[in-house]
Amino acid sequence: MATPMFRFDPMTLPPEAEALRGEVRAFIADHADAMSFSRSGFDRDFSRAMGRKGWIGMTWPKQYGGQERSALERYVLIEEMLAAGAPLSAHYISDRQSGPNILRFGTEEQKRHFLPRIVAGELTFCIGMSEPNSGSDLAGTRTRAVKVDGGYRINGTKLWTSNAHRSDYAILFCKMAQPGEEEVDRHGGATQFLLDLKSPGIEIRPVIDLLGEHHFNEIFLTDVFVPDWLLLGKEGNGWNQVTSELAFERSAPDRFLALFQMLREMVRLAGPDPDRATAAALGKLVAQLATLRSMSLSIAGMLQEGLQPNTESAVVKDLGTRYEQDIPVVARQLFPTEPELEAVETYVSMIARSTMSAPRLSIQGGTREILRGIIARGLGLR
Ligand SMILES: Cc1cc2nc3c(=O)[nH]c(=O)nc-3n(C[C@H](O)[C@H](O)[C@H](O)COP(=O)(O)OP(=O)(O)OC[C@H]3O[C@@H](n4cnc5c(N)ncnc54)[C@H](O)[C@@H]3O)c2cc1C
Numbered sequence: 001m002a003t004p005m006f007r008f009d010p011m012t013l014p015p016e017a018e019a020l021r022g023e024v025r026a027f028i029a030d031h032a033d034a035m036s037f038s039r040s041g042f043d044r045d046f047s048r049a050m051g052r053k054g055w056i057g058m059t060w061p062k063q064y065g066g067q068e069r070s071a072l073e074r075y076v077l078i079e080e081m082l083a084a085g086a087p088l089s090a091h092y093i094s095d096r097q098s099g100p101n102i103l104r105f106g107t108e109e110q111k112r113h114f115l116p117r118i119v120a121g122e123l124t125f126c127i128g129m130s131e132p133n134s135g136s137d138l139a140g141t142r143t144r145a146v147k148v149d150g151g152y153r154i155n156g157t158k159l160w161t162s163n164a165h166r167s168d169y170a171i172l173f174c175k176m177a178q179p180g181e182e183e184v185d186r187h188g189g190a191t192q193f194l195l196d197l198k199s200p201g202i203e204i205r206p207v208i209d210l211l212g213e214h215h216f217n218e219i220f221l222t223d224v225f226v227p228d229w230l231l232l233g234k235e236g237n238g239w240n241q242v243t244s245e246l247a248f249e250r251s252a253p254d255r256f257l258a259l260f261q262m263l264r265e266m267v268r269l270a271g272p273d274p275d276r277a278t279a280a281a282l283g284k285l286v287a288q289l290a291t292l293r294s295m296s297l298s299i300a301g302m303l304q305e306g307l308q309p310n311t312e313s314a315v316v317k318d319l320g321t322r323y324e325q326d327i328p329v330v331a332r333q334l335f336p337t338e339p340e341l342e343a344v345e346t347y348v349s350m351i352a353r354s355t356m357s358a359p360r361l362s363i364q365g366g367t368r369e370i371l372r373g374i375i376a377r378g379l380g381l382r
Pocket of ligand 1: 126127128129130131133134135136137159160161162163360361363364365366367368369370
């Protein structure tokens with residue numbers, strides 16, 4: 001029999017993960033005022049409180065402040081926090097991808113400097129990948145680094161950088177400048193840096209989104225000096241490193257749990273005795289959620305085994321996005337209302353917010369077309 005191109009083995013949560021669930025729910029109840037139906041809740045105090053519980057970087061080695069707990073325990077923590085609408089933004093990127101990338105590719109000095117601060121909820125990272133004219137086509141990045149005495153001189157522009165205005169560092173993806181040479185290998189020269197966002201030569205300008213909120217930014221880098229010790233991994237190995245970072249980004253349960261509170265609100269509105277059509281529509285959403293959760297848990301299990309489930313992550317992100325974009329559509333059909341962003345009534349404002357933020361879901365972290373290309377390659381179709 002041919003080897004399957006991707007797999008989703010059933011995964012059962014171990015008792016310690018279920019025990020943690022109770023602890024997380026108690027913590028959430030104690031911080032009820034901090035919960036909201038907004039994806040961008042940024043609250044350093046909440047992150048510090050999570051840090052004190054040992055819930056940031058919880059799978060990392062103890063020598064860097066981690067708890068050496070399993071990916072399945074982390075899964076339970078994240079799903080409970082997302083379902084409750086916890087404000088995770090001040091540490092989420094650092095916990096999900098920047099920290100793991102430093103752990104994997106960083107020097108001992110970088111691990112000792114950055115990881116304990118992330119674990120304490122004191123250090124916010126953002127993702128410096130996309131640029132004007134190179135979002136999907138990351139290999140087309142134009143930001144260039146030149147080796148100079150004691151470090152690198154970097155010039156370029158980054159775009160759509162979530163939370164850059166509130167972050168301490170970015171993991172910057174760029175290329176080494178090769179003056180006078182034609183680019184032969186599109187992935188060649190790609191390099192990552194740990195960029196201190198307070199460095200001279202950096203200007204961060206807001207980009208206001210559809211909701212009228214400041215979440216995105218444009219970052220201009222003019223002759224920014226980055227010292228040698230902040231090179232992440234090796235010069236020229238950036239493509240390999242960024243691919244690994246994207247696998248962390250795409251496999252998380254936030255790809256289908258961001259609108260969980262809205263689903264719960266719809267179940268509440270339907271009441272204990274809904275008509276058949278309402279029950280069928282809600283039943284379908286709940287069944288899809290259960291399926292996505294099983295698939296995502298299976299990925300957490302593979303990460304625990306040290307595997308790289310890139311194709312599986314792309315499948316979950318694509319299906320999860322479609323599911324989330326369906327939620328406001330089904331809601332409007334079942335419980336029609338005039339959406340109003342500022343409304344006090346939860347459902348009315350939820351429907352406005354989710355409808356206006358739905359388009360971003362299939363763009364962030366890789367567009368639908370790009371993910372399907374990855375899946376096709378995983379299946380051996382291209
Ligand atoms: C909410 C949100 C948060 C984000 N946060 C960050 C962040 O923190 N850091 C960061 O670096 N970036 C971030 N991004 C940017 C995001 O990763 C890019 O927008 C995304 O990769 C798409 O790039 P683009 O906007 O340049 O569109 P393009 O790449 O120009 O794509 C435009 C359209 O063409 C299609 N397309 C492109 N290439 C192909 C192809 N080869 N085959 C078929 N179709 C193709 C795409 O699917 C898309 O539909 C964020 C985006 C959003 C929406």
